[in-house]
Amino acid sequence: MDTLSHTLWGAGLFGKRGTFLLAMFFGAMPDLFSFGLWLPGHIATTGFGRPDLAAIPDWVVTNYTIFHSWVIAFIAIGAVFLWRKDLAFVMLAWPFHILLDVPFHTAEFFPTQVFWPISDIFFDGIAWSSPWIWFPNIGALVLLYLWRWQRGDFRSSIHIKADSV
Ligand SMILES: [Zn+2]
Secondary structure, eight states, X not given: OXXXXXXXXXXXXXXXXXXXXXXXXXXXXXXXXTHHHHHHHHHHHHOSSOOXXXXXXXXXXXXXXXXXXXXXXXXXXXHHHTTOHHHHHHHTHHHHHHHHHTTTSOSSSOXXXXXXXXOOOOOOOOOTTSHXXXXXXXXXXXXXXXXXXXXXXXXXXXXXXXXXX
């Protein structure tokens, strides 16, 4: 999935008042710590456009693999859970990011090795940019945010803001 959708899924599912930004961060983190460290410099030197696979350095692929592993994610979350259960819940945006990347990446473009380093197995999925995935993704995000809005999850933070003015 694209990084913006990941960010919105993370906040929509695991964020609440006070933790929305953190949930956004963990939703985007696997991509931020791989492509995100390389792409800005690449765009600055070569311009926009889908990067040639051969141009992507090995360390980006390595970082992608490390941060797109449930094994790594759940070890990290498990460690945090012992210390801060509320923070561990927000961090679940990270494995959810991975869950969305497993079926929606093809074998050619960064297949997600979800059980790395135990296994290199991956699923040859449908690209998230396909209209069959892209539009239902947007639709599901709209439904998620409408549901949260209807529950009052956003209203309360606006209320707090109004009080403090
Ligand atoms: Zn990803």
